[in-house]
Amino acid sequence: xxxxxxxxGMVETARNFLGSYVREDRLTTVQxxxxxxxxxxxxxxxxxLVYDGEDWETGLRCVACQICEKECPPQCIYIVKSKDKKPxxxxxxxxxxxIFDIDLSVCMSCQICVEVCPFEAIKMDTDYEWSTPDRFxxxxxxxxxxxxxxxYYQQLHPTDAAAxxxxxxxxxxxxxxxxRAAAExxxxxxxxxPTS
Amino acid sequence: xxxxxxxxxxxxxxxxARCAGILPEAWQPLVSLLLSIIPLLVIFPTLFAAMxxxxxxxLGRIQNRYGPNRVGPFGLLQPAADGIKALIKEDxxxxxxxxxxxxxxxxxxxxxxxTVYAVLPFGRNMVVVDLEAGLLFFFAVxxxxxxxxxxxxxxxxxxxxxxGAMRAVAQMISYEIPLVLSTVTVVMIAxxxxxxxxxxxxxxxxxxxxxxxxxxxxxxxxxVLFLIAANAEANRSPFDLxxxxxxxxxxxxxxxxxxxxxxxxxxxxxxxxxxxALGVTLFLGGWHAPYVVGEWVPSWVWFFLKLLAVLxxxxxxxxxxxxxxxxxxxxxxxxxxxxxxxxxxxxxALWHWIGSGPVRWLVCSALVIGAYSLLGRGLMRAGRWxxxxxxxAE
Ligand code: SF4
Ligand code: SF4
Numbered sequence: 001x002x003x004x005x006x007x008x009g010m011v012e013t014a015r016n017f018l019g020s021y022v023r024e025d026r027l028t029t030v031q032x033x034x035x036x037x038x039x040x041x042x043x044x045x046x047x048x049l050v051y052d053g054e055d056w057e058t059g060l061r062c063v064a065c066q067i068c069e070k071e072c073p074p075q076c077i078y079i080v081k082s083k084d085k086k087p088x089x090x091x092x093x094x095x096x097x098x099i100f101d102i103d104l105s106v107c108m109s110c111q112i113c114v115e116v117c118p119f120e121a122i123k124m125d126t127d128y129e130w131s132t133p134d135r136f137x138x139x140x141x142x143x144x145x146x147x148x149x150x151x152y153y154q155q156l157h158p159t160d161a162a163a164x165x166x167x168x169x170x171x172x173x174x175x176x177x178x179x180r181a182a183a184e185x186x187x188x189x190x191x192x193x194p195t196s
Numbered sequence: 197x198x199x200x201x202x203x204x205x206x207x208x209x210x211x212x213a214r215c216a217g218i219l220p221e222a223w224q225p226l227v228s229l230l231l232s233i234i235p236l237l238v239i240f241p242t243l244f245a246a247m248x249x250x251x252x253x254x255l256g257r258i259q260n261r262y263g264p265n266r267v268g269p270f271g272l273l274q275p276a277a278d279g280i281k282a283l284i285k286e287d288x289x290x291x292x293x294x295x296x297x298x299x300x301x302x303x304x305x306x307x308x309x310x311t312v313y314a315v316l317p318f319g320r321n322m323v324v325v326d327l328e329a330g331l332l333f334f335f336a337v338x339x340x341x342x343x344x345x346x347x348x349x350x351x352x353x354x355x356x357x358x359x360g361a362m363r364a365v366a367q368m369i370s371y372e373i374p375l376v377l378s379t380v381t382v383v384m385i386a387x388x389x390x391x392x393x394x395x396x397x398x399x400x401x402x403x404x405x406x407x408x409x410x411x412x413x414x415x416x417x418x419x420v421l422f423l424i425a426a427n428a429e430a431n432r433s434p435f436d437l438x439x440x441x442x443x444x445x446x447x448x449x450x451x452x453x454x455x456x457x458x459x460x461x462x463x464x465x466x467x468x469x470x471x472x473a474l475g476v477t478l479f480l481g482g483w484h485a486p487y488v489v490g491e492w493v494p495s496w497v498w499f500f501l502k503l504l505a506v507l508x509x510x511x512x513x514x515x516x517x518x519x520x521x522x523x524x525x526x527x528x529x530x531x532x533x534x535x536x537x538x539x540x541x542x543x544x545a546l547w548h549w550i551g552s553g554p555v556r557w558l559v560c561s562a563l564v565i566g567a568y569s570l571l572g573r574g575l576m577r578a579g580r581w582x583x584x585x586x587x588x589a590e
Binding site: 010019027028029 | 254257258259260261262512513515516517532568569571572573575576
């Protein structure tokens with residue numbers, strides 16, 4: 001009969017209404033600033049730059065290759081390459097970013113910059129409390145605010161960090177092996193040919 | 197009993213007597229009117245604030261949320277915060293808008309919404325003007341809301357606003373008819389158009405069955421029909437097509453911001469209170485208690501309790517029912533509401549004609565149930581379901 005469904009619906013909403021006063025578990029709302037839910041490991045909010053060692057300025061992994069700048073869909077990364085070079089984790093001389101800015105108001109947390117970076121230099125942070133009273137300058141995040149130690153990355157995303165550390169270790173080992181081979185070759189070349 | 201019951205009436209007389217000494221004789225009626233109006237101008241906006249809070253809390257609980265709980269204890273100060281926010285917001289008027297009409301619409305809405313309170317009796321001897329044709333006045337002034345909605349939609353120069361206004365006008369005109377027809381039954385039985393007289397016709401009798409009109413077959417049907425039509429008139433869910441946030445993003449008040457938006461909001465709620473108060477007056481015995489023993493509670497307490505109950509029902513339906521589609525809306529109005537109200541008028545006539553006794557109960561109840569189930573079946577069958585064909589997507 002007409003109206004049956006309406007009555008059923010009204011009963012259901014009445015049960016919700018009354019039930020929410022009786023049973024706490026019906027209310028799934030998290031009272032945010034006081035209560036927080038732990039974030040899942042793969043949560044991603046905003047990129048940060050990883051550095052090795054103690055000093056963030058010398059330790060930044062980023063080599064200012066500008067791939068992320070070109071790939072970022074909303075074009076919110078701005079990089080200026082340095083004039084000089086500094087040694088990277090392999091000891092190879094590389095450029096570094098003189099300026100590395102990300103516009104927080106434009107970034108859409110897509111993680112594409114992370115995917116394209118060949119140097120494991122940019123990763124996603126899980127911190128989401130970036131609100132500021134200033135709409136413009138404060139939302140342009142600079143290099144010094146972006147830099148985070150590798151330990152922080154390991155703590156945020158243990159699985160990813162382990163994988164990326166392994167990749168870097170492998171690279172480093174290969175570079176060292178190559179250097180050793182080159183050195184051996186050199187010593188071999190330098191050594192007088194064996195007399196027969 | 198009569199002390200508290202007539203408290204406000206006595207207060208007014210006392211204030212009037214005070215003024216009589218100071219003011220010239222000719223001003224007396226004016227002062228008397230002002231003294232009746234000012235309390236209404238205070239009470240109903242307060243009720244608006246309370247209603248917004250209740251509605252947000254109630255809807256929240258219906259959806260297993262908390263609702264507002266930050267501003268003040270239990271979020272009670274939330275309406276104040278909302279009001280301050282609306283006041284300090286920028287007032288944006290579209291460049292192409294018709295400025296005068298755009299400005300006039302919200303003002304007119306609130307003014308007319310307040311005007312209809314003039315004829316509503318809020319308690320014993322508590323009515324601003326006891327018009328002979330109060331009910332007629334209520335509907336005549338109430339229809340201005342349609343005009344206002346169209347003014348707002350038209351003057352905004354926005355396609356969504358205009359669409360919303362078109363929908364609103366179509367809907368309000370369709371539901372105006374059942375709204376008026378459902379009240380005709382009461383007029384027929386009470387034999388008067390004056391609202392205080394209608395309330396008097398429902399004075400508690402000595403018997404065990406309350407004399408409210410809702411406790412009769414035609415009254416029960418009339419009350420339900422009235423509530424549905426009132427819901428549609430007030431543009432509330434499930435009849436909120438003119439606003440339809442998900443389709444036409446707030447419809448006719450899309451171009452309103454800041455305080456004008458707040459005025460629209462206020463006006464809508466004031467009309468809702470007015471039409472609920474009318475429902476209470478017509479069907480729920482106005483300020484009367486159901487039994488003589490309940491008369492020790494002041495009449496205005498009864499009235500506001502009933503009003504709050506009706507408002508709670510409105511919140512409840514809003515939390516339950518999803519929005520109708522335009523064709524469903526029209527089908528419901530023209531194929532169910534209007535025939536049903538017309539049949540109800542006949543039933544009320546029969547009720548009057550048969551005279552008291554169990555026979556009229558039997559006949560009228562049977563007629564109500566029969567008409568309802570037949571019309572309901574027709575309405576349910578109206579939807580013919582066919583496999584959907586896609587002409588271009590293949
Ligand atoms: S997360 Fe996406 S939007 Fe944000 S900086 Fe990286 S590539 Fe750009
Ligand atoms: S973050 Fe990675 S991709 Fe971007 S410039 Fe630095 S090294 Fe290149």
